[in-house]
Structures are given as structure tokens and as C-alpha cells.
Amino acid sequence: MNLEKLIILAIILAILTLGESDPEIVVINQGGSQYNVTNLSDFNNNLNATFAQLRDELNAGKYFATAEQPRGSDSAYSMVQCRKYLSSADCIACFTAAESLIRKFSPANGARVVYLGCSLRYESSNFFDQSTQEGRFGSCGNQTASDATAFQTAVSGLLADLQVATPKINGFFAASKRAVGESSNEVYAIAQCVESISESGCRDCLQVAYGNINRCLTSTVGWAVDVGCFLRYSESPFFADNQTTDITPFLKTGGSSKKKAIIGGTVAGGISLLLTALFVWLILSRKRMITQKGNILDVTELQGPINYRYKDLVSATRKFSEENKLGEGGFGEIYKGALNNGKVVAVKKLSIGLSRRIISDFENEVKLISNVHHRNLVRLLGCCSKGPELLLVYEFMANSSLDKFLFGERRGTLNWKQRYDIILNTARGLAYLHEDFHVCIIHRDIKPSNILLDDDFQPKIADFGLARLLPDNQSHLSTKFAGTLGYTAPEYAIHGQLSEKVDTYSYGVVVLEIISGKKSTELKDTDDYLLKRAWKLYENDLHLELIDESLDPNKYTQEEAKKVVEIALMCTQASAASRPTMSEVVVLLRSKGSLENKPIITRPIFIDPETRVRGESSTSTTSSVSNATASITDVSGR
Ligand SMILES: *[C@@H]1O[C@H](CO)[C@@H](O)[C@H](O)[C@H]1NC(C)=O
Ligand SMILES: *[C@@H]1O[C@H](CO)[C@@H](O)[C@H](O)[C@H]1NC(C)=O
Numbered sequence: 001m002n003l004e005k006l007i008i009l010a011i012i013l014a015i016l017t018l019g020e021s022d023p024e025i026v027v028i029n030q031g032g033s034q035y036n037v038t039n040l041s042d043f044n045n046n047l048n049a050t051f052a053q054l055r056d057e058l059n060a061g062k063y064f065a066t067a068e069q070p071r072g073s074d075s076a077y078s079m080v081q082c083r084k085y086l087s088s089a090d091c092i093a094c095f096t097a098a099e100s101l102i103r104k105f106s107p108a109n110g111a112r113v114v115y116l117g118c119s120l121r122y123e124s125s126n127f128f129d130q131s132t133q134e135g136r137f138g139s140c141g142n143q144t145a146s147d148a149t150a151f152q153t154a155v156s157g158l159l160a161d162l163q164v165a166t167p168k169i170n171g172f173f174a175a176s177k178r179a180v181g182e183s184s185n186e187v188y189a190i191a192q193c194v195e196s197i198s199e200s201g202c203r204d205c206l207q208v209a210y211g212n213i214n215r216c217l218t219s220t221v222g223w224a225v226d227v228g229c230f231l232r233y234s235e236s237p238f239f240a241d242n243q244t245t246d247i248t249p250f251l252k253t254g255g256s257s258k259k260k261a262i263i264g265g266t267v268a269g270g271i272s273l274l275l276t277a278l279f280v281w282l283i284l285s286r287k288r289m290i291t292q293k294g295n296i297l298d299v300t301e302l303q304g305p306i307n308y309r310y311k312d313l314v315s316a317t318r319k320f321s322e323e324n325k326l327g328e329g330g331f332g333e334i335y336k337g338a339l340n341n342g343k344v345v346a347v348k349k350l351s352i353g354l355s356r357r358i359i360s361d362f363e364n365e366v367k368l369i370s371n372v373h374h375r376n377l378v379r380l381l382g383c384c385s386k387g388p389e390l391l392l393v394y395e396f397m398a399n400s401s402l403d404k405f406l407f408g409e410r411r412g413t414l415n416w417k418q419r420y421d422i423i424l425n426t427a428r429g430l431a432y433l434h435e436d437f438h439v440c441i442i443h444r445d446i447k448p449s450n451i452l453l454d455d456d457f458q459p460k461i462a463d464f465g466l467a468r469l470l471p472d473n474q475s476h477l478s479t480k481f482a483g484t485l486g487y488t489a490p491e492y493a494i495h496g497q498l499s500e501k502v503d504t505y506s507y508g509v510v511v512l513e514i515i516s517g518k519k520s521t522e523l524k525d526t527d528d529y530l531l532k533r534a535w536k537l538y539e540n541d542l543h544l545e546l547i548d549e550s551l552d553p554n555k556y557t558q559e560e561a562k563k564v565v566e567i568a569l570m571c572t573q574a575s576a577a578s579r580p581t582m583s584e585v586v587v588l589l590r591s592k593g594s595l596e597n598k599p600i601i602t603r604p605i606f607i608d609p610e611t612r613v614r615g616e617s618s619t620s621t622t623s624s625v626s627n628a629t630a631s632i633t634d635v636s637g638r
């Protein structure tokens with residue numbers, strides 16, 4: 001090809017990309033439910049009817065529409081949304097493409113397609129009020145911006161502002177741009193929520209999306225998506241100048257056009273005065289927190305945790321009644337609570353002896369923990385302190401914890417794939433805590449009861465970060481929280497040596513439990529608890545015998561099963577340095593086939609969980625303790 005042709009081609013390309021028409025049919029996320037509809041022809045009738053309704057609405061100039069056909073055994077619910085900077089024709093073109101792509105998921109009873117230009121989703125039950133769900137996230141471009149630091153500052157500022165403004169804007173859409181440093185470059189971004197969720201739902205969703213896009217910010221482009229919202233930025237413009245939204249009025253306190261529209265008349269005066277006072281108070285208390293810590297990023301500050309009122313939590317949990325009690329974790333009792341706005345939460349009453357230093361640090365610690373957003377970590381929503389009483393408010397997880405599925409009422413109900421997913425995604429959650437969050441958080445108490453499962457059996461790790469509240473240097477000895485025997489790495493249990501490899505060890509033990517269906521502390525015969533047995537079998541190349549007999553052997557390959565056992569044993573090696581990091585575990589688990597370059601796995605130290613560990617001696621003595629899952633409190637430390 002000669003130069004002329006190249007230039008002409010470039011011009012055509014430029015016209016195509018800069019021109020008015022671009023429905024942005026670039027897939028950024030797609031997926032279908034693992035469940036099938038019961039009566040496909042019935043369902044297709046309903047689905048086709050909803051798609052026709054959606055099309056009608058878009059033809060009428062709308063950019064967002066929902067439709068439902070709740071008839072027959074297989075109801076259909078559908079939703080479409082176009083980015084508002086598209087032309088109406090591009091919006092319809094985008095929908096047409098999405099409609100044909102989403103059909104490839106048939107007969108799944110739910111599916112979604114997200115393009116840069118529009119999103120389409122259908123389900124067999126109503127999902128219109130959903131704002132966040134597990135497993136929706138984003139991606140970063142693979143090129144780094146030229147002035148990465150200035151770019152990152154500009155993007156994070158812009159996205160943070162969009163996150164604040166968009167929920168307050170009618171129609172839940174905002175497009176804005178910002179200058180990068182002193183240069184003439186600009187960065188462009190949009191935020192959008194589905195119009196069938198509430199203002200707070202929009203805020204929640206954007207907060208999660210922002211958390212997910214946060215690691216991108218030096219890339220030239222990035223986006224994040226969740227069921228209720230969409231966030232995108234780019235170093236090049238993707239909407240016209242006259243399509244930008246003036247977001248400044250919505251960044252000011254009380255600057256919500258929506259609120260103003262709802263509140264009217266004379267009563268309004270008093271209410272808005274109250275609101276303003278509340279806002280001013282919130283701003284002031286935030287400022288105070290910032291100056292205390294000093295070095296908090298200006299971004300995290302905008303999405304800080306909620307300070308709940310004690311009174312509200314008392315009434316939400318019906319005065320911490322027995323019926324509302326969900327259980328007792330290492331750090332205190334947990335209650336189910338229904339807030340005034342209908343949101344269901346889990347409230348944890350901390351019952352650890354906290355030092356003064358901790359209480360004064362409490363808010364900052366809560367702030368730090370509440371900024372941890374990952375789909376495999378339970379979210380901390382906020383806190384409340386009243387006198388010595390400290391309460392933490394978490395998202396509520398309807399399904400119970402992993403131990404119920406391994407050893408409890410629902411024993412044996414998880415199949416191989418589900419178990420493998422739990423193993424992989426728990427590793428991802430831990431890798432995030434250790435390596436991706438800006439502070440390395442060591443959990444110190446990984447065990448099945450701290451791994452909660454959502455509706456899709458995806459794991460979410462609970463209670464992370466709380467060990468940070470404990471006094472330094474002695475948490476392993478003087479409290480009952482920082483570890484549970486059977487799961488605790490020997491160097492931590494005995495010498496208090498803390499590193500992220502402590503979590504790797506506990507994780508390895510949990511993996512053995514997941515695939516064997518046996519408790520780590522359960523003795524088959526004396527002197528043969530799980531880790532020891534696993535090691536013996538491995539040495540004799542019999543480790544497949546460890547796999548839970550209740551699992552269908554046709555559903556996994558021997559290679560895969562062996563690999564998981566070997567990874568678990570790598571994680572529990574005596575020397576912390578020999579154990580892999582959690583991100584290495586993720587890579588190993590995701591690799592196909594057996595482990596490459598057969599790793600040399602060294603022997604674990606065997607601490608018999610039936611016995612007390614004493615002092616500095618490296619293993620155990622045999623004085624008895626009745627409770628097999630005795631916690632570290634029972635370790636006499638010196
Ligand atoms: C759903 O249907 C597809 C295609 O008919 C089939 O391959 C798949 O196994 C089904 N899934 C379930 C969970 O029944
Ligand atoms: C699906 O439903 C239709 C009408 O409700 C019925 O006629 C048909 O037999 C059903 N098909 C199956 C496979 O159940």
C-alpha cells in the first residue's frame with residue numbers, strides 16, 4: 001500500500017470515528033445465568049414481547065426502558081439503556097446488536113450484554129431495582145498515559161465528582177471533562193445509573209464501580225460496570241463538547257435538583273434548613289477526620305463510611321434482640337438489622353477490649369476498611385460509636401458461611417465446580433487484601449466460618465482488617481481473635497511472627513477442607529488429622545484419596561484434583577518464605593493442567609490441634625484440651 005492510500009484510509013477512519021454516527025458496539029461485558037428456563041417457547045414469547053416494547057420506547061426517543069411479561073410459567077423482564085451522548089438512531093442500532101447477541105445465551109433464564117454504547121439485560125424475575133451485584137467490574141486500557149501522575153490526579157478528581165453529582169441529577173447521567181495538569185490535554189468521563197433505582201442505589205453502585213476503576217487511573221482509558229451503573233473515562237473525547245453536563249451545582253452542599261423538586265411549599269423551608277445544617281455538620285466532621293489523618297487521598301474522602309446513629313441501629317436490630325442475632329464472630333455478636341430506608345444490614349457489636357489509642361483511631365480504621373471494595377470481600381458500610389460501645393455495619397449476606405456447607409446442615413451440597421470457584425475466588429479476595437489495596441491487610445483468621453457465600457455461592461471474606469484494631473505485638477497471644485487453632489500458621493501461633501504468609505497457610509488448610517469435606521481438626525484415628533493425612537497421602541502419591549467421596553468423580557479430572565491438593569500443601573509448608581503469595585496461588589489455580597515444573601513441596605510442621613502448643617518449643621506437647629477448635633487464647637505463650 002502506498003502512502004496516498006494510507007492517508008486516505010486514515011482520513012476515512014478519522015471521519016468514521018469523529019463523525020456523528022457511532023453506536024459504540026464494543027462488547028465490554030456479557031454473560032448468562034447458569035440456570036435454564038423451564039419452558040423455552042413460553043419464555044421466548046414473553047422475551048420477544050418485552051424486546052418489542054423496549055424497541056418501541058427507544059423509537060419514541062427514550063434512552064432507558066424496562067418491560068415485563070409476567071405471564072405463564074416463564075416470566076420475562078428486560079431492560080435497556082443507552083449512553084445519552086449517542087444519537088437516537090445510534091441508540092437503536094446499539095440495541096439491535098445487543099438483542100441479537102444476547103440471544104446466544106438462550107435457554108439461560110437471564111443474560112446481559114454491555115457495550116460501550118448501551119446495555120441490555122433480561123431475567124425471569126424482576127431485577128429493576130437492583131443496583132449492585134457480585135461479579136460486575138471493569139477493565140483498564142493497556143497503555144499508560146504520558147503524564148501518568150497528573151493524569152491520575154485529573155481522572156480521580158473527575159470521577160469522584162461524577163460519583164457525587166450523578167445520583168443527584170435527573171436521569172442519572174453526567175458527562176464531564178477536566179484538564180490534565182498544566183497541559184492542554186483533557187480527560188473525558190461519563191457516569192450513568194439505570195433509571196429504575198433510587199438515588200442512594202445509584203450512589204452505592206457508582207461507589208462500587210469507582211472502587212473497581214480506581215486501579216486503572218494511569219491507563220489512558222478505563223471503565224467499570226455493575227448492574228445499576230456504568231462509569232467510563234478516556235483521554236480522547238467520546239462525546240461532543242455541547243453534551244457535557246455542568247456538574248458544579250451538584251457538588252455544592254444541598255445542590256440536588258431532585259430534592260428541590262420533591263420538597264416544596266412552606267414546610268420545605270424548615271426541612272431544607274435542617275438538611276443544610278446536616279450537610280454542614282457532615283462536611284465539618286469530614287474535614288476534621290481528614291486533618292487528623294493528614295495524608296488521606298482526596299478521593300477516598302468523598303466516599304467515606306456512613307456514621308450511623310446509635311438510635312437507628314437499636315431500632316433496626318429491635319434492640320439487639322435474640323431473634324435478630326445472626327451469630328457470634330471473633331470480634332463480637334452480629335445482628336440482622338433493617339434500616340429505616342428498608343436496607344437490610346448486619347450489625348456487629350464489637351466486644352474486644354479496646355485501648356484508648358484504638359478508640360481514637362477507630363474512625364480512621366473504619367474508613368480504611370470501608371474503602372476496601374472487592375467482590376470477594378464483605379463490604380463494611382459504616383460504623384457507630386456511643387461511649388465505649390463500637391458498632392460496625394456490614395452488607396448483609398443472605399446465604400450462610402462456608403462451614404455450613406462443609407460441615408453443617410448443608411454438608412455435601414457443593415459440587416466440584418462450586419468448590420473450585422470458592423477456592424479460586426477466596427484466593428482473589430486475599431490477594432487483593434495483601435497486594436492490591438494500598439495498605440497490606442493481613443486477615444489473620446481465615447477459616448470457613450469467615451467465608452460467607454452469596455446467592456451464586458461466590459465467596460466473600462468477612463472480618464478482614466479488624467485484627468488491625470488489636471494492640472500491636474500481642475494479638476496472637478492475648479486475645480482470642482487473631483487466629484483459630486488448626487488454621488493458624490505455626491510461626492504465628494508460637495512466635496507471633498506475622499506476615500501475609502500467615503493467611504496463605506490458613507487458606508491452604510481451608511482448601512484441604514473444601515475438597516475433602518473434612519474438618520482440619522477432625523481426627524480420623526488418633527494422630528491423623530487432615531493436614532498430616534494429606535501430607536502422608538501426598539508423599540505416597542495417593543492424594544486423590546483425600547477428595548470428598550460425595551463428589552461425582554466424573555465432574556473433575558484427576559489432574560485438576562491433584563493440582564489443588566498440591567497447591568494447598570504448598571501453602572502450608574513449614575517455612576513461610578516457601579509458601580506462595582496469594583496472587584501466585586491465583587495464577588497457579590488458573591493455569592491449565594497440572595502444575596508446570598513440578599514444585600518441590602516441603603513438609604509442614606504438625607501442630608496437633610488436640611493438644612496445647614507450648615512456649616518456644618517448635619511442636620506440641622500432649623497436655624489435653626477438650627475443645628478441638630480451641631482458639632489461640634488457649635495457647636500459653638511463653
Ligand atoms: C441448559 O441448556 C443447555 C443447552 O440446551 C445445556 O447445554 C445445559 O446443560 C443446560 N443447563 C442446565 C443447568 O440445565
Ligand atoms: C410450554 O407451555 C406451552 C403453553 O403454556 C405448552 O403448550 C407446552 O406444551 C409447554 N412445553 C413444554 C415442553 O412443557
Ligand SMILES: *[C@@H]1O[C@H](CO)[C@@H](O)[C@H](O)[C@H]1NC(C)=O
Pocket residue numbers: 041044045048
Ligand atoms: C423471538 O424472536 C426471535 C428473533 O426475532 C425469533 O427467532 C424467534 O422465533 C421468536 N420466538 C418466538 C417464540 O416468538
Ligand SMILES: *[C@@H]1O[C@H](CO)[C@@H](O)[C@H](O)[C@H]1NC(C)=O
Pocket residue numbers: 142143
Ligand atoms: C493493547 O490492546 C489492543 C487492543 O486490545 C491490542 O491490539 C494491543 O496489541 C495491546 N497492546 C499491548 C502493548 O499490549
Ligand SMILES: *[C@@H]1O[C@H](CO)[C@@H](O)[C@H](O)[C@H]1NC(C)=O
Pocket residue numbers: 240242243
Ligand atoms: C452540538 O454540536 C453539534 C455540532 O458539533 C450540533 O450539530 C448539535 O446540534 C449541537 N447540539 C446542541 C444541543 O446544541
